[in-house]
Amino acid sequence: EAQVTQNPRYLITVTGKKLTVTCSQNMNHEYMSWYRQDPGLGLRQIYYSMNVEVTDKGDVPEGYKVSRKEKRNFPLILESPSPNQTSLYFCASSLGRGLVTADTQYFGPGTRLTVL
Amino acid sequence: KQEVTQIPAALSVPEGENLVLNCSFTDSAIYNLQWFRQDPGKGLTSLLLIQSSQREQTSGRLNASLDKSSGRSTLYIAASQPGDSATYLCAVSPFNQAGTALIFGKGTTLSVSS
Numbered sequence A: 001e002a003q004v005t006q007n008p009r010y011l012i013t014v015t016g017k018k019l020t021v022t023c024s025q026n027m028n029h030e031y032m033s034w035y036r037q038d039p040g041l042g043l044r045q046i047y048y049s050m051n052v053e054v055t056d057k058g059d060v061p062e063g064y065k066v067s068r069k070e071k072r073n074f075p076l077i078l079e080s081p082s083p084n085q086t087s088l089y090f091c092a093s094s095l096g097r098g099l100v101t102a103d104t105q106y107f108g109p110g111t112r113l114t115v116l
Numbered sequence B: 001k002q003e004v005t006q007i008p009a010a011l012s013v014p015e016g017e018n019l020v021l022n023c024s025f026t027d028s029a030i031y032n033l034q035w036f037r038q039d040p041g042k043g044l045t046s047l048l049l050i051q052s053s054q055r056e057q058t059s060g061r062l063n064a065s066l067d068k069s070s071g072r073s074t075l076y077i078a079a080s081q082p083g084d085s086a087t088y089l090c091a092v093s094p095f096n097q098a099g100t101a102l103i104f105g106k107g108t109t110l111s112v113s114s
Helices: none
Strands: A004-007 A010-013 A019-025 A031-038 A042-051 A054-057 A076-078 A087-094 A111-115 B004-007 B010-014 B019-025 B030-038 B044-051 B056-059 B062-067 B072-077 B086-094 B108-113
Touching: A004 A087, A010 A019, A019 A031, A019 A087, A019 A111, A042 B086, B004 B086, B010 B019, B019 B030, B019 B086, B019 B108, B030 B062, B030 B072, B044 B056, B044 B062, B044 B072, B072 B086
Parallel strands: A010 A111, B010 B108
Antiparallel strands: A004 A019, A019 A076, A031 A042, A031 A087, A042 A054, A087 A111, B004 B019, B019 B072, B030 B044, B030 B086, B056 B062, B062 B072, B086 B108
8 A cells, every 4th residue: 555654653752852754655756845834834845855865844843854865764853852943844845856846745644743 | 825715614515515614825836736635633535636738637436626827726516425524635846945845734624413
């Protein structure tokens, strides 16, 4: 089954404790990205990757890191989480042809993160 | 900067009604527009994708239209069912944004009662 998976689905942590949220897709997609969803603000892009070893900042990258060492995986790293990073996080992927993607984006099930 | 607005924010209808959800965007320079469905505690599911050169797309009871020049899209749901209850999100892929981020509206939460 074609899908985007995220782990963990739920995470409660404390300020400053480094964490990684994993994202994996099995569709051989080139383009992957991370979004956060907050009440009243909607979904906003954190980082994206056009292909292996190619990543760039989205609209709200502060406090986050990503890496793309393999095509299928795109982990989101919070090196020193703070309470304002409490949010619902989504990973997404699409075929990503050329410089832009005009393709359907597939989303993971989400990771609900609480930083105390 | 591209902004996407969805009206209404919430909608309650009885089962069987036909309904329309609205989406507007400020910059007509887009590659495509997508409609997503989000269920509580779950991810987003793509319902329909309309390329900028298209006027509409249909899937089952769903029909989405796009008027790029006026910056509007509508999602028409025919013969609504309780299972249609969810939040519907509209998103555009802007033409002049290198990251190809989808710009989302805040969604319309639909409740269909039996």
